[in-house]
Amino acid sequence: MNHVLNKATETASFIRKKITITPSIGLILGSGLGELADEIENRVEIPYEEIPNFPVSTVEGHKGQLVIGDLNGKSVIAMQGRFHFYEGYSMQEVTFPVRVMKLLGVSSMIITNACGGMNADFSPGDLMIISDHINMTGTNPLIGPNETEFGPRFPDMSAAYTKEYIPVVEEIAISLNLKLQKGVYAGISGPTYMTAAELIMLRKLGGDVVGMSTVPEVIVASHMGMKVLGISCITDMAIGEELEGVTHEQVMEIANRTKPKFIQLVREVLPKL
Numbered sequence: 001m002n003h004v005l006n007k008a009t010e011t012a013s014f015i016r017k018k019i020t021i022t023p024s025i026g027l028i029l030g031s032g033l034g035e036l037a038d039e040i041e042n043r044v045e046i047p048y049e050e051i052p053n054f055p056v057s058t059v060e061g062h063k064g065q066l067v068i069g070d071l072n073g074k075s076v077i078a079m080q081g082r083f084h085f086y087e088g089y090s091m092q093e094v095t096f097p098v099r100v101m102k103l104l105g106v107s108s109m110i111i112t113n114a115c116g117g118m119n120a121d122f123s124p125g126d127l128m129i130i131s132d133h134i135n136m137t138g139t140n141p142l143i144g145p146n147e148t149e150f151g152p153r154f155p156d157m158s159a160a161y162t163k164e165y166i167p168v169v170e171e172i173a174i175s176l177n178l179k180l181q182k183g184v185y186a187g188i189s190g191p192t193y194m195t196a197a198e199l200i201m202l203r204k205l206g207g208d209v210v211g212m213s214t215v216p217e218v219i220v221a222s223h224m225g226m227k228v229l230g231i232s233c234i235t236d237m238a239i240g241e242e243l244e245g246v247t248h249e250q251v252m253e254i255a256n257r258t259k260p261k262f263i264q265l266v267r268e269v270l271p272k273l
């Protein structure tokens with residue numbers, strides 16, 4: 001019955017044998033943001049293909065390894081490259097690393113992504129703290145038998161994004177003289193970017209940005225009672241009424257350009273979590 005728990009326990013004990021620290025913070029690094037993991041010191045790198053029960057990253061801009069070590073005084077475990085539903089992985093596979101991080105001792109997750117800006121007040125290159133999400137993936141990682149060791153059958157999602165983190169991060173952004181937007185992340189399945197009509201609908205539903213990740217990982221982290229900080233990097237404008245084509249190369253290019261301030265923000269936030 002405890003299928004996922006048994007697999008996650010096996011994976012966690014495999015990883016634990018290779019590390020000497022207990023990570024307290026988990027990092028999931030979105031497209032183009034993986035270089036933050038290069039700043040981790042006293043590091044242990046474990047390629048996904050060596051990890052039992054792990055999928056492998058297939059998206060350009062996603063390296064495909066776990067990095068465990070110290071970052072600005074905190075013990076962290078970082079996913080340098082994440083898994084996406086659109087790659088063909090199940091929602092359970094996409095979120096499996098979050099289950100493993102919890103078993104390794106992680107209590108707070110920083111989940112990041114590159115996304116399209118639907119709020120006209122936003123600009124490409126802006127960072128946004130996620131205040132809430134709209135799950136438009138059409139599915140849910142918790143569908144199927146519930147393993148009570150992880151969490152309840154019907155989890156509350158009213159505080160999926162830890163409220164007390166938001167002013168802390170906003171204060172740090174001000175101290176770094178970084179413009180930080182705040183808004184709602186609308187999560188889609190991908191891999192297609194949205195049509196103009198779909199973006200107009202999503203915006204009307206209250207989404208500020210749109211992306212193809214993050215929602216499943218946040219649901220699973222929240223299911224297990226982990227604290228969650230979500231940070232988006234707006235890479236392109238996704239406004240239905242004036243939609244121009246977007247490519248993954250463009251997304252990567254802006255994410256790479258935004259990287260220095262993204263890394264600076266997350267480094268400064270870590271000791272406060």
Ligand SMILES: O=P(O)(O)O[C@@H]1C[C@H](O)[C@@H](CO)O1
Pocket residue numbers: 029030031032059082084112113114115190211212213214247248251
């Ligand atoms: O992992 P993230 O959400 O940052 O990746 C973004 C969204 C899609 O996977 C891809 C679209 O270009 O980049």
Ligand SMILES: Nc1nc2[nH]cnc2c(=O)[nH]1
Pocket residue numbers: 114115116117188193194210211212235236237238246251
């Ligand atoms: N427009 C748009 N831009 C993105 N950048 C990263 N993900 C997305 C997405 O889903 N839509």
